[in-house]
Amino acid sequence: xxxxxxxxxxxxxxxxxxxxxxxxxxxxxxxxxxxxxxxxxxxxxxxxxxxxxxxxxxxxxxxxxxxxxxxxxxxxxxxxxxxxxxxxxxxxxxxxxxxxxxxxxxxxxxxxxxxxxxxxxxxxxxxxxxxxxxxxxxxxxxxxxxxxxxxxxxxxxxxxxxxxxxxxxxxxxxxxxxxxxxxxxxxxxxxxxxxxxxxxxxxxxxxxxxxxxxxxxxxxxxxxxxxxxxxxxxxxxxxxxxxxxxxxxxxxxxxxxxxxxxxxxxxxxxxxxxxxxxxxxxxxxxxxxxxxxxxxxxxxxxxxxxxxxxxxxxxxxxxxxxxxxxxxxxxxxxxxxxxxxxxxxxxxxxxxxxxxxxxxxxxxxxxxxxxxxxxxxxxxxxxxxxxxxxxxxxxxxxxxxxxxxxxxxxxxxxxxxxxxxxxxxxxx
Ligand code: KE4
Numbered sequence: 001x002x003x004x005x006x007x008x009x010x011x012x013x014x015x016x017x018x019x020x021x022x023x024x025x026x027x028x029x030x031x032x033x034x035x036x037x038x039x040x041x042x043x044x045x046x047x048x049x050x051x052x053x054x055x056x057x058x059x060x061x062x063x064x065x066x067x068x069x070x071x072x073x074x075x076x077x078x079x080x081x082x083x084x085x086x087x088x089x090x091x092x093x094x095x096x097x098x099x100x101x102x103x104x105x106x107x108x109x110x111x112x113x114x115x116x117x118x119x120x121x122x123x124x125x126x127x128x129x130x131x132x133x134x135x136x137x138x139x140x141x142x143x144x145x146x147x148x149x150x151x152x153x154x155x156x157x158x159x160x161x162x163x164x165x166x167x168x169x170x171x172x173x174x175x176x177x178x179x180x181x182x183x184x185x186x187x188x189x190x191x192x193x194x195x196x197x198x199x200x201x202x203x204x205x206x207x208x209x210x211x212x213x214x215x216x217x218x219x220x221x222x223x224x225x226x227x228x229x230x231x232x233x234x235x236x237x238x239x240x241x242x243x244x245x246x247x248x249x250x251x252x253x254x255x256x257x258x259x260x261x262x263x264x265x266x267x268x269x270x271x272x273x274x275x276x277x278x279x280x281x282x283x284x285x286x287x288x289x290x291x292x293x294x295x296x297x298x299x300x301x302x303x304x305x306x307x308x309x310x311x312x313x314x315x316x317x318x319x320x321x322x323x324x325x326x327x328x329x330x331x332x333x334x335x336x337x338x339x340x341x342x343x344x345x346x347x348x349x350x351x352x353x354x355x356x357x358x359x360x361x362x363x364x365x366x367x368x369x370x371x372x373x374x375x376x377x378x379x380x381x382x383x384x385x386x387x388x389x390x391x392x393x394x395x396x397x398x399x400x401x402x403x404x405x406x407x408x409x410x411x412x413x414x415x416x417x418x419x420x421x422x423x424x425x426x427x428x
């Protein structure tokens with residue numbers, strides 16, 4: 001059993017000054033119980049806690065660390081840039097370099113605006129869609145998370161067409177009345193929504209591959225259907241690629257599935273681990289943004305030189321190093337190993353994966369949407385999470401999060417992970 005005395009002591013201290021002891025709720029281990037650990041060092045595929053315990057990390061700071069932690073090229077870029085200043089609030093050349101990298105990688109993005117988080121990117125993309133279409137309603141899908149902007153903190157109802165009801169205190173019903181929440185992968189629900197709200201829907205925002213309820217995939221033809229029906233009704237299709245952008249391919253999920261959305265949002269990887277968000281699309285839409293157009297959006301640190309430098313280093317290395325082939329190899333090794341471990345332990349596990357994203361659900365039922373994901377045995381997941389943690393393997397502290405592999409994960413890391421899973425699954 002690993003000793004985490006220092007983390008426990010520091011968490012008690014943190015609780016005095018930080019709500020829940022954390023600066024983002026998912027870190028609090030509420031999904032798995034126990035006390036979160038503190039990390040003060042990360043390198044490659046590993047993180048070390050303040051008690052000195054080493055872990056193979058499959059969270060990768062929730063996506064940005066696709067090249068592993070503290071990649072030399074990213075560290076060097078940040079160090080050199082910081083020596084010239086950390087923020088200007090004045091246009092800097094790195095913003096143009098980043099914008100060109102994003103626009104060159106994604107044919108659907110003719111112009112892009114940087115901001116400071118995925119939440120900001122999604123919030124701004126929705127405001128832009130509403131300003132451009134002069135309509136108010138937005139469709140989102142249960143299980144999809146687009147950050148914590150008021151109008152998006154809504155939960156789907158049972159499976160029928162559902163007008164949003166706030167999922168958080170502090171969000172007035174009036175702020176979510178224009179949010180329609182539908183089941184993912186359900187074509188009829190989307191058709192019904194457009195019939196019931198003719199000429200009122202500004203757009204659909206969707207994670208093309210939802211990674212915030214674990215991981216499940218669009219059914220064949222589903223994304224194409226969304227593209228068609230939004231065009232038919234004059235609504236915009238917004239791909240939230242904060243997680244999948246530059247993760248699934250240089251062109252994100254939209255390249256993998258061959259879909260051209262009207263707007264896309266980004267974050268995580270494009271900041272190389274520093275605070276970042278971005279949204280982009282066709283010029284005719286993007287030019288509705290201030291200072292050119294009537295849709296206001298702004299940010300003191302948007303395009304911050306350090307975040308740009310780290311993101312540029314991340315993207316340039318990704319595009320030049322054959323990273324995606326290496327990621328696919330490791331992912332195939334992990335999937336085969338984990339499925340083998342579950343089979344040997346006679347434990348029902350649905351292992352969903354695409355590229356370097358994955359999730360194992362403890363259920364007999366194939367997982368294609370949130371309702372399926374909710375059939376997972378949460379108690380079994382908790383035991384599995386802590387069992388693996390004690391073997392030095394860190395997965396996301398919630399059944400409803402995706403796992404990430406980086407180019408720094410070695411075949412030996414995967415072997416160790418699979419052997420640990422074989423051992424732990426036998427105890428579940
Ligand atoms: P941020 O505001 O956390 O940078 O991004 C919000 C967001 C938007 N869209 C998608 C598809 C996302 O996955 C996210 C954030 N992802 C979570 C992880 N599931 C961030 C982790 C956290 O909340 O601490």
